[in-house]
Amino acid sequence: xxxxxxxLLVNNTSGVLSRxxxxxxxxxxNVESITAGVTADSRITRITIVASGDDEILEQIEKQVSKLExxxxxxxxxxxxxxxxxxxxxxxxxxxxxxxxxxxxADIFRAKIIDVAPESLMIELTGNQQKIxxxxxxxxxxxxxELARTGIAGLGxxxxxxxxxx
Numbered sequence: 001x002x003x004x005x006x007x008l009l010v011n012n013t014s015g016v017l018s019r020x021x022x023x024x025x026x027x028x029x030n031v032e033s034i035t036a037g038v039t040a041d042s043r044i045t046r047i048t049i050v051a052s053g054d055d056e057i058l059e060q061i062e063k064q065v066s067k068l069e070x071x072x073x074x075x076x077x078x079x080x081x082x083x084x085x086x087x088x089x090x091x092x093x094x095x096x097x098x099x100x101x102x103x104x105x106a107d108i109f110r111a112k113i114i115d116v117a118p119e120s121l122m123i124e125l126t127g128n129q130q131k132i133x134x135x136x137x138x139x140x141x142x143x144x145x146e147l148a149r150t151g152i153a154g155l156g157x158x159x160x161x162x163x164x165x166x
Contacts, residue, residue, distance in 0.1 A: 003032065004058045005077040005084065005154055008047040011070040012038055019068060020047065029053065029061055033086075033151030044072065048153050077154045084154040088132050089114070091122045093143040102142060109135045120145060 010016050017036050024031050032050040039046050051061050066074045077084070094102045099121065106113060106123050109131065115122035125135055129152065136144075 001052050003052045006049045007075055007077050009073040010045050012043050012045045016070045035151045035153050050152050082154050082156050084128055084152045085126055086132055086152050087126050087150040089124050089148045091120050091146040093145055094121045105138050
């Protein structure tokens with residue numbers, strides 16, 4: 001099994017994300033993450049999907065998604081030609097005695113403390129999946145109260161892969 005990151009540009013219409021996720025569900029394709037948001041052109045939504053499977057399944061995903069009515073463009077975001085980022089917000093139990101050590105770990109990763117409560121800290125971190133996973137690993141000795149991850153967002157490097165629509 002391998003992973004591929006697909007970037008879709010779709011018409012910003014009601015139900016488009018539901019139709020795309022429905023295709024994955026009907027066909028039994030595995031989605032590891034999916035993110036969506038409007039682009040600089042409010043008529044277009046960018047959807048980033050991380051899917052896993054063998055070569056045949058990943059090829060079928062690309063073909064099936066490209067046939068959907070609202071899909072204007074689909075391409076693979078190759079790791080060496082793209083930048084991927086993910087956001088995590090994590091709430092950690094931290095007594096006053098533990099607070100400085102949790103903050104020190106956050107500082108190493110250039111994470112931000114975004115909320116402080118008497119018994120917890122909420123931390124925000126942006127980075128690639130490996131950085132996020134390493135950060136969570138270093139918090140292993142602390143109680144993680146809540147965690148929210150966005151999934152991957154990505155763009156191709158440079159100006160070559162930019163697609164414009166009239």
